[in-house]
Amino acid sequence: MPRRLLAVVALAGLLLAAGAQNRYDAVVDYFGDRAAFVSLPSGQTLKVLSFGFQNLAADMLFIWSIQFYSTYHITNRFEFLERVFEVITDITPTYKEPYIVGALIMVYEAKDIPMALRLLDKGARHNPGDWVFELDAGFYCYKYLKDFARAEAYYNRAAAQPGAPSFIRRMKAHMVYLRDDPQAATRMWLDIYRNAESTLERDSAFNHLYQIKAENDLPLLRDKIAVFRGRWGRWPDALPDLVRPGLLAALPRDFAGNDYIYDPQQGTVTAQRIFRWKKR
Amino acid sequence: MRTAVKGIALNTFRESARNKVFYLLVFFGVLFALSSKLVSFLTLGDAMKVLKDTGLAAIHFFSALIAVFTGVNLVYKEIEKKTVLNILSKPVSRDQFIFGKFLGLALTMLVALAVMAGIFFVFVALNGGGFDPAIALYFLMLLLELLIIVAISLLFSSFTTPILSFIFTLSLYLIGHVMWTYNEFKVVLKAPLWRGFARFLYYLLPNLAKFNIKNEVVLGTPPGAWTVLLSILYALAYILALLCLTILIFRRREFS
Amino acid sequence: MKALEIKGLRKTFRSNFMLKKYRVLKGIDLEVERGEIYGFLGPNGAGKTTTIKCVLGLLNADGGEVLVEGRPVAAIDSRRCVGFLPENPYFYDYLTARELLTFAASLFDLPPPAVRERIGALLHRVGLSGREDLKLRKYSKGMIQRLGLAQALINDPDLLILDEPFSGLDPIGRKDMRALIFSLREAGKTVFFSSHILQDMEMMVDRVGIILDGVIRRQGKLSELIARSTQYYEVACTGIAEGRLAQIQSNYAVRDGHYVLTLASDADVNLVVESIIHNDGRIIAVTPVKMTLEDIFFSEMRNGQ
Missing domain, CATH: 3.40.50.300 (P-loop containing nucleotide triphosphate hydrolases)
Structure with missing residues (x-):
């Protein structure tokens, strides 16, 4: 056979094979028909089966799972979600991304926060000294579970890790504030305020302290103003009027040291700066 | 003309049939297939499924090993030990030599697989299982896969050293079983150049996963007739292309 | 063909x-x-x-x-x-x-x-x-x-x-x-x-x-x-006084108790043989020395270098 004809036949063979492949792909749904979750072996087994290539095996499974969980037309795709990430993290327990990404999928795709927390707990267990797992877990507790005490516990552990960024301490203080312990929160924020390493941190602590103090002082003032009006049938002319009859031992000032602003016409009292952190 | 091809094919088969390593691999394939009985003791419930799973996996693994080993070894030895000089100095064309080699290797794979498949079926029957035509279909698909491997090893042997052919063939075999990951790549790859490159590789490299229907077969969900037909067509076309390429390369080859 | x-x-x-x-x-x-x-x-x-x-x-x-x-x-x-x-x-x-x-x-x-x-x-x-x-x-x-x-x-x-x-x-x-x-x-x-x-x-x-x-x-x-390559002739003789021999032909060697003379052409051979006999010498052999294949081979190899 002449050379040119051979080359043409070789090319034709390849094209024919490609065509067959193309038709084949059109028939076979790789994720539907062939999803192998049911027979996914345990992490231990996979470790053996990977013959020393467990990192590669974990990578492949991880990469595959990312693709799979972002294939939106498969409706029951979360059925084996926890198992898949359990297996991946069993094979390579110190590989961090699967914990983080798995938790993301569990929270935002599967909307199962306790599952994500279980995965992150496992990550923290296998990676002592690493704060990212507890940071993420704390955030999910705070944001989606509204369980501030649990979030505080996570942030507490995260902040204790070496090299943990300072904002974790601020998150923790905020959790304490959110779970209605202004005294403890004030103590923590003061500590942050005094030991601040940057103006950002300082300003943030200042703002929080201002807010907490205002939230403590303003109801007190309003209460005393109401008592004053009940006794004398009019609004006090100015805030010091509350001190003179002995309603208040001393006039509270805001965290910046300024007086709260009083409107004698309406009898209302406000702070100079108002911050509103949404509570619950 | 025809007797030369036949002679080379039969001699190639005879070489495997008289090679100890070949027997050893077939023996181990059978041994591991039979040891699936041990694994089935460990399971609860459907022991027959475990028996079939493990047995088919052992046959798949060892037959692929035989294909790579035999394919690379037989052609390499012919060139390295210069027996090819005795053939090509006679009125035998390079094309006939390659074609005869392929047929001989194909016959070797057919016989090796037939032995292992036969023992497997007898073994299943002894354990109270019936003859499952779907498993016979799997063996046919496996044979096609083995023929592609053998043709690949022949292609590499025609121009490179045995150790490289071995590595290339084995790599292509492994890659061939995960080619379906392209379906995920194409979603991720945005740059048209990368997309085109991935697409080119996808259609160029051997795609062997389609022959690996052992999981589906054991679970009782064999592929449909159309996908089987497409798989057979794919195998035949791919082997044809490989053989033509091998001949093109081998024609230019010199034996110094 | x-x-x-x-x-x-x-x-x-x-x-x-x-x-x-x-x-x-x-x-x-x-x-x-x-x-x-x-x-x-x-x-x-x-x-x-x-x-x-x-x-x-x-x-x-x-x-x-x-x-x-x-x-x-x-x-x-x-x-x-x-x-x-x-x-x-x-x-x-x-x-x-x-x-x-x-x-x-x-x-x-x-x-x-x-x-x-x-x-x-x-x-x-x-x-x-x-x-x-x-x-x-x-x-x-x-x-x-x-x-x-x-x-x-x-x-x-x-x-x-x-x-x-x-x-x-x-x-x-x-x-x-x-x-x-x-x-x-x-x-x-x-x-x-x-x-x-x-x-x-x-x-x-x-x-x-x-x-x-x-x-x-x-x-x-x-x-x-x-055949083309007869190079020289060897004449072996004995019984002749060495002084006489040197007068006839200065180019000789002693081998196995004989005198061996090396001559370039067959014309020389006639002349020399006659002189030896004339001086009471005895001719033992006259040999045309041809090139062997080996000589040809080696001379070619030398030329090539």
């Missing part, structure tokens, strides 16, 4: 990365007549095997023309009436001699019944009868060489190409090989064989081609190459 005709054959090998070129054949011209034994003589590395491989299509020549029985090498049929014994042949060691020859016959498309008979006869001819069904891994080097010859003869070729057929053979094997080559010539076959050993050639070839460094330096009938 010649049995083998090579014109201007050139072949260059390249090193692994195409960086270096090795010009192995620099224009080989040679002709082998039908029915003769042609000796292809040259030292190791001169290009003998490369030439043979180009003739058999195992290597692709860079240039030049090769005709085997009038057919170009590119035609696969040019090998139909050729038998080839490679240098240090190796055969599948898992086969028996009979199986190997059957395989070789299958490559020629020979009809099976005729083949069986021919295989028996060939094995007998090369002295391997009785060992037909022994696996080749049990064969000695000499036996392999004999078997190699048998497989080269399986198609009853007109032209036999033997690459270093005597290498690795013991004296009996060499004698047998020589006898076989002669018997082939008697049967009207052409034998082309290469060797780097001169004695192999001198005793048997009709014509010889000397290859040195990729070029044919000399080609011709062995008798002609040698």
Whole structure:
């Protein structure tokens, strides 16, 4: 056979094979028909089966799972979600991304926060000294579970890790504030305020302290103003009027040291700066 | 003309049939297939499924090993030990030599697989299982896969050293079983150049996963007739292309 | 038509990365007549095997023309009436001699019944009868060489190409090989064989081609190459007084108690012999000294350097 004809036949063979492949792909749904979750072996087994290539095996499974969980037309795709990430993290327990990404999928795709927390707990267990797992877990507790005490516990552990960024301490203080312990929160924020390493941190602590103090002082003032009006049938002319009859031992000032602003016409009292952190 | 091809094919088969390593691999394939009985003791419930799973996996693994080993070894030895000089100095064309080699290797794979498949079926029957035509279909698909491997090893042997052919063939075999990951790549790859490159590789490299229907077969969900037909067509076309390429390369080859 | 005709054959090998070129054949011209034994003589590395491989299509020549029985090498049929014994042949060691020859016959498309008979006869001819069904891994080097010859003869070729057929053979094997080559010539076959050993050639070839460094330096009938080259005459004598002898011819030596004179031409011989007899000397021998193949070979090698 002449050379040119051979080359043409070789090319034709390849094209024919490609065509067959193309038709084949059109028939076979790789994720539907062939999803192998049911027979996914345990992490231990996979470790053996990977013959020393467990990192590669974990990578492949991880990469595959990312693709799979972002294939939106498969409706029951979360059925084996926890198992898949359990297996991946069993094979390579110190590989961090699967914990983080798995938790993301569990929270935002599967909307199962306790599952994500279980995965992150496992990550923290296998990676002592690493704060990212507890940071993420704390955030999910705070944001989606509204369980501030649990979030505080996570942030507490995260902040204790070496090299943990300072904002974790601020998150923790905020959790304490959110779970209605202004005294403890004030103590923590003061500590942050005094030991601040940057103006950002300082300003943030200042703002929080201002807010907490205002939230403590303003109801007190309003209460005393109401008592004053009940006794004398009019609004006090100015805030010091509350001190003179002995309603208040001393006039509270805001965290910046300024007086709260009083409107004698309406009898209302406000702070100079108002911050509103949404509570619950 | 025809007797030369036949002679080379039969001699190639005879070489495997008289090679100890070949027997050893077939023996181990059978041994591991039979040891699936041990694994089935460990399971609860459907022991027959475990028996079939493990047995088919052992046959798949060892037959692929035989294909790579035999394919690379037989052609390499012919060139390295210069027996090819005795053939090509006679009125035998390079094309006939390659074609005869392929047929001989194909016959070797057919016989090796037939032995292992036969023992497997007898073994299943002894354990109270019936003859499952779907498993016979799997063996046919496996044979096609083995023929592609053998043709690949022949292609590499025609121009490179045995150790490289071995590595290339084995790599292509492994890659061939995960080619379906392209379906995920194409979603991720945005740059048209990368997309085109991935697409080119996808259609160029051997795609062997389609022959690996052992999981589906054991679970009782064999592929449909159309996908089987497409798989057979794919195998035949791919082997044809490989053989033509091998001949093109081998024609230019010199034996110094 | 010649049995083998090579014109201007050139072949260059390249090193692994195409960086270096090795010009192995620099224009080989040679002709082998039908029915003769042609000796292809040259030292190791001169290009003998490369030439043979180009003739058999195992290597692709860079240039030049090769005709085997009038057919170009590119035609696969040019090998139909050729038998080839490679240098240090190796055969599948898992086969028996009979199986190997059957395989070789299958490559020629020979009809099976005729083949069986021919295989028996060939094995007998090369002295391997009785060992037909022994696996080749049990064969000695000499036996392999004999078997190699048998497989080269399986198609009853007109032209036999033997690459270093005597290498690795013991004296009996060499004698047998020589006898076989002669018997082939008697049967009207052409034998082309290469060797780097001169004695192999001198005793048997009709014509010889000397290859040195990729070029044919000399080609011709062995008798002609040698006849043309009587170099000098030696006259051995005794009984003459040394003083007298020195007067006749100053150029002499003493060997085995005789005086040996070296003379350039036959005219000198007459004169000198007469003088010796005249001086009571006795002539023992007058020998024309011809060049041996070895001398020719070495003088060519010197010229080449």
